[in-house]
Amino acid sequence: MILDDIVSCSHRRVSSLPDSFPSSTHVPISLREAILQARNNAVIAELKFASPSRGIIREKQQPADISEDMILGGCCALSILTEPDFFHGCPDTIPAIRNSVNVPILRKDFIVNEHQLDETKSLGADAVLLISSVLGNETGHFVKEAQKRGLEPLLEVHTRKEAKQAMDSGAEVVGINNRDLRTFRTDLSTTKNIAPMLKDAGLTVVSASGMVWPCDIRSLHRYADGFLIGSSIMSSNNPRKRVEGFVYA
Numbered sequence: 001m002i003l004d005d006i007v008s009c010s011h012r013r014v015s016s017l018p019d020s021f022p023s024s025t026h027v028p029i030s031l032r033e034a035i036l037q038a039r040n041n042a043v044i045a046e047l048k049f050a051s052p053s054r055g056i057i058r059e060k061q062q063p064a065d066i067s068e069d070m071i072l073g074g075c076c077a078l079s080i081l082t083e084p085d086f087f088h089g090c091p092d093t094i095p096a097i098r099n100s101v102n103v104p105i106l107r108k109d110f111i112v113n114e115h116q117l118d119e120t121k122s123l124g125a126d127a128v129l130l131i132s133s134v135l136g137n138e139t140g141h142f143v144k145e146a147q148k149r150g151l152e153p154l155l156e157v158h159t160r161k162e163a164k165q166a167m168d169s170g171a172e173v174v175g176i177n178n179r180d181l182r183t184f185r186t187d188l189s190t191t192k193n194i195a196p197m198l199k200d201a202g203l204t205v206v207s208a209s210g211m212v213w214p215c216d217i218r219s220l221h222r223y224a225d226g227f228l229i230g231s232s233i234m235s236s237n238n239p240r241k242r243v244e245g246f247v248y249a
């Protein structure tokens with residue numbers, strides 16, 4: 001099972017992290033506010049060079065170039081996949097672009113240990129992904145630990161059961177992953193099925209994964225406040241135009 005391999009690698013990497021991290025001087029920018037204040041569709045554009053489901057998506061290039069394109073296209077936030085072994089990401093990408101962008105940065109990785117939260121804060125991220133199916137019963141604890149460090153958690157769920165737990169976790173932004181992380185199958189109706197209960201609870205909802213064309217966003221307008229999109233943007237010859245297409249869908 002690839003997800004188990006990814007999680008095992010994450011546990012191994014934790015053991016090679018330094019004992020402490022330099023503190024960041026970055027003043028946090030709220031992901032939730034950026035989503036809710038977006039004038040058009042709130043698109044979170046993801047830097048994602050490879051994935052288990054697609055292999056190589058785009059040859060590696062300077063992250064500053066592609067993130068600038070994404071911002072010119074109108075995204076309200078950036079998601080940076082930092083996992084190296086399966087997604088060809090790198091934590092250093094965050095400090096490399098931090099000072100040249102004025103939108104919130106979400107660190108996307110497989111967080112399994114609180115020490116990774118210290119690392120995330122030190123890198124200059126504003127928000128951090130926490131995955132309900134990875135953290136299980138510890139999800140609420142990790143939400144609080146992220147908040148203690150001044151990191152906004154984006155809590156990812158895929159089932160109604162996980163969504164129920166998310167409602168009690170203290171997280172304000174919940175991502176519904178349309179991709180089943182075990183089978184890689186994507187289905188946009190996952191958002192349609194789960195979003196209403198989260199919205200009724202007053203949470204900010206982000207639909208994530210599997211959106212390929214602007215019509216996909218249009219079909220989810222009434223369900224989600226924000227849309228997290230990686231592969232479609234990263235595989236495009238013109239990422240700026242592709243982001244624009246989603247923002248104005």
Ligand SMILES: O=C(O)c1ccccc1NCC(=O)[C@H](O)[C@H](O)COP(=O)(O)O
Binds near residue numbers: 048053177209228230
């Ligand atoms: O993308 C994968 O293949 C994947 C496999 C196993 C665990 C996580 C995976 N993706 C992480 C994500 O959440 C997506 O990168 C993100 O939602 C964007 O999805 P997409 O727009 O479909 O690239």
